Amino acid sequence: MLKRLSRHKKHLPKRVLLIAALLAIYMLAVAIAVVPALLQANRLQSQARQADEALTVLLAAKEAKRKEPVYVNLPGAEPVWAIVEDYTRPDSLWTVINKDRSIPTSYIPSDLKIPNVEERQDKSTQERSVRAVIIPHLEAMFADAKAEGHNLMIGSAYRSASLQQLYFDNYVAASGLELANQYSAYPGESEHQTGLATDISTVSRQCYLEECFTSTEDGQWLASHAYTYGFILRYPKGKEAITGYQFEPWHYRYVGVELAGALQKSGLTLDEAWPYLQSALQTLKANGAI
Ligand SMILES: [Zn+2]
Numbered sequence: 001m002l003k004r005l006s007r008h009k010k011h012l013p014k015r016v017l018l019i020a021a022l023l024a025i026y027m028l029a030v031a032i033a034v035v036p037a038l039l040q041a042n043r044l045q046s047q048a049r050q051a052d053e054a055l056t057v058l059l060a061a062k063e064a065k066r067k068e069p070v071y072v073n074l075p076g077a078e079p080v081w082a083i084v085e086d087y088t089r090p091d092s093l094w095t096v097i098n099k100d101r102s103i104p105t106s107y108i109p110s111d112l113k114i115p116n117v118e119e120r121q122d123k124s125t126q127e128r129s130v131r132a133v134i135i136p137h138l139e140a141m142f143a144d145a146k147a148e149g150h151n152l153m154i155g156s157a158y159r160s161a162s163l164q165q166l167y168f169d170n171y172v173a174a175s176g177l178e179l180a181n182q183y184s185a186y187p188g189e190s191e192h193q194t195g196l197a198t199d200i201s202t203v204s205r206q207c208y209l210e211e212c213f214t215s216t217e218d219g220q221w222l223a224s225h226a227y228t229y230g231f232i233l234r235y236p237k238g239k240e241a242i243t244g245y246q247f248e249p250w251h252y253r254y255v256g257v258e259l260a261g262a263l264q265k266s267g268l269t270l271d272e273a274w275p276y277l278q279s280a281l282q283t284l285k286a287n288g289a290i
Pocket residue numbers: 192197198199250251252
């Protein structure tokens with residue numbers, strides 16, 4: 001019995017060794033199978049992190065490009081910071097409307113409002129309205145003019161396409177199509193439909209919508225000060241062939257103080273400035289700002 005037991009004892013380490021060896025082989029196999037997978041996971045994680053970082057850099061660059069200031073460079077004038085709007089839309093402050101560039105007759109500005117300035121009281125609410133966005137500038141101009149002894153008055157501001165049609169038909173009936181087209185616009189081609197333009201006279205109605213308004217003190221004050229409030233004389237003398245309209249010393253259009261100043265300095269009409277505006281618009285689009 002003792003002898004058997006001692007033999008058994010003698011065989012025990014061998015079995016343990018075998019189990020240990022098997023265990024070691026198993027662990028080695030596990031290690032061989034798992035380690036590459038762990039390494040692969042680690043590599044993928046690092047790649048994902050790198051891709052994330054690259055995307056963050058890319059998005060930051062895109063965002064910086066989107067916010068990059070774009071300038072309108074009119075000849076002879078300081079660069080003007082381009083407003084971030086699509087100027088081809090009728091509701092843009094820099095929209096250009098003329099005989100070549102019309103707007104949909106269905107367009108009605110969404111923010112029409114009556115300004116707190118002198119106006120022809122016999123005109124409809126519509127025709128006494130302008131876009132709210134220009135009202136502070138218009139009111140400041142009228143108030144400053146008044147402080148200097150010039151009692152300005154709005155003769156006609158916003159006009160819908162159908163009201164423009166009515167005016168145009170009347171002018172055609174009175175003076176024929178060719179002549180009417182020199183001082184009035186087809187529906188869809190009038191700046192009055194944007195709510196950004198207004199015919200300005202004086203309360204006295206001296207030279208009301210007549211060229212001689214230019215020689216009145218009120219007309220002269222307007223001609224030399226309007227641009228400082230963001231308004232341009234839209235149809236100047238000597239530019240009839242470009243604008244397509246007769247000289248209209250009463251018709252003013254809001255474009256903002258910066259662009260109005262640059263136009264004044266460069267001597268360009270808004271029609272002539274259009275290619276420069278278009279170029280800025282293309283850059284804004286390329287930058288993803290619009
Ligand atoms: Zn007008």
